[in-house]
Amino acid sequence: MNLEHLLSADYVVYKSNSVCKVEGLEERVIAGTLDKRNYLVLVPINKRESKTYVPADNELLIGKIRKALTKEEIDKVLMSVKGRETPWPEDRKVRSEYFRSVLNDGNHMELILMIRCIMSRKQALLKSHRKISGQDDSALQNAMKMISEEFAFSLGI
Numbered sequence: 001m002n003l004e005h006l007l008s009a010d011y012v013v014y015k016s017n018s019v020c021k022v023e024g025l026e027e028r029v030i031a032g033t034l035d036k037r038n039y040l041v042l043v044p045i046n047k048r049e050s051k052t053y054v055p056a057d058n059e060l061l062i063g064k065i066r067k068a069l070t071k072e073e074i075d076k077v078l079m080s081v082k083g084r085e086t087p088w089p090e091d092r093k094v095r096s097e098y099f100r101s102v103l104n105d106g107n108h109m110e111l112i113l114m115i116r117c118i119m120s121r122k123q124a125l126l127k128s129h130r131k132i133s134g135q136d137d138s139a140l141q142n143a144m145k146m147i148s149e150e151f152a153f154s155l156g157i
Helices: 003-008 071-081 092-105 108-127 134-155
Strands: 011-014 019-029 036-044 052-055 065-067
Touching: 003 019, 003 036, 019 052, 019 134, 071 108, 071 134, 092 108, 092 134, 108 134
Parallel strands: none
Antiparallel strands: 011 019, 011 065, 019 036, 036 052
16 A cells, blocks of 8 residues: 555554554654654554654555455455364464464454464363463464454444
8 A cells, every 4th residue: 555545544554553543744853863754653543642653665664554444344354264264283383483474464364264273272172171372372362452453443343
């Protein structure tokens, strides 16, 4: 998404963070220099006292910003995961890397499939009075937070 489209959007998601309100462009002096640079100013809706400044000329970082999903897009995501499963990676290192990759990518479909995968494993372990690892539980909590925040915002909940 290019800068003009981002400036015309009211709300966006940056990287895998929560939904942010687009406040506009702000020219700031680069620390330690006299050079000025334009920054896209984003305010997380759940942390209004915080601001994120994204260099407007950094295509890589600007490319990590997208518009928040609409209700119709959420419906499509939910329909796309219907009946699909992600197998549980038995190797802990492989699993950790896979979960980290899904969280960093922020793909809604993959996040939901990962949540489903971890929840299934968690339920299976509970039957034998065992728990998932703290690392797996952390990945689950992060994925659930990412999905629930954006979905709740987009659905007006």
